Amino acid sequence: GNSVTQMQGQVTLSEEEFLFINCTYSTTGYPTLFWYVQYPGEGPQLLLKVTTANNKGSSRGFEATYDKGTTSFHLQKASVQESDSAVYYCVPNSGGSNAKLTFGKGTKLSVKS
Amino acid sequence: DPKIIQKPKYLVAVTGSEKILICEQYLGHNAMYWYRQSAKKPLEFMFSYSYQKLMDNQTASSRFQPQSSKKNHLDLQITALKPDDSATYFCASSQVGNTGQLYFGEGSKLTVL
Numbered sequence: 548g549n550s551v552t553q554m555q556g557q558v559t560l561s562e563e564e565f566l567f568i569n570c571t572y573s574t575t576g577y578p579t580l581f582w583y584v585q586y587p588g589e590g591p592q593l594l595l596k597v598t599t600a601n602n603k604g605s606s607r608g609f610e611a612t613y614d615k616g617t618t619s620f621h622l623q624k625a626s627v628q629e630s631d632s633a634v635y636y637c638v639p640n641s642g643g644s645n646a647k648l649t650f651g652k653g654t655k656l657s658v659k660s
Numbered sequence: 661d662p663k664i665i666q667k668p669k670y671l672v673a674v675t676g677s678e679k680i681l682i683c684e685q686y687l688g689h690n691a692m693y694w695y696r697q698s699a700k701k702p703l704e705f706m707f708s709y710s711y712q713k714l715m716d717n718q719t720a721s722s723r724f725q726p727q728s729s730k731k732n733h734l735d736l737q738i739t740a741l742k743p744d745d746s747a748t749y750f751c752a753s754s755q756v757g758n759t760g761q762l763y764f765g766e767g768s769k770l771t772v773l
Contacts, residue, residue: 592763
């Protein structure tokens, strides 16, 4: 099955600081990798995805590179805003269509103005 | 306008009672899901349906019964409610074969007293 490790349970930054959220994964096969974000009071929503190893995905200033060698998919953003405060989930999926997603505990980002 | 409608947004029930959580999606998707998120556990997969047929069930208890009366509906009936059932229940949908790219509703927060 799929598993993911996000070592940082919580990250606190000030606006305009650099964000780095660590993610390593363990899967069978060749997964598609996702970052989902969950804002307070809402359901998770897709932030970005990468289907091919060594490719980079980006969205809304966030980016992540699918590193098959180190089985990592770290999330970065050059300059965070208060509105980025949310929980971020790294989600690998190699289970084919309609496979269940394993979300883990995520990383809670708090950005102070 | 929200594309996935979950009703009710909040509900309170007494132990032993029964509740139905409603989910309708207007994205034209053929796969629908239920996930659960509580204070004790991260977001966890419960069920997946494809073309109104059950594909995967990760819920051990038969007290949880999904019901698909129309292709864009996937309701969740919960019987003999327990305090441990208290959680936010998220409905999601996707295109069949669109591996892992889910669209979530805003959730139904259930409190069992």
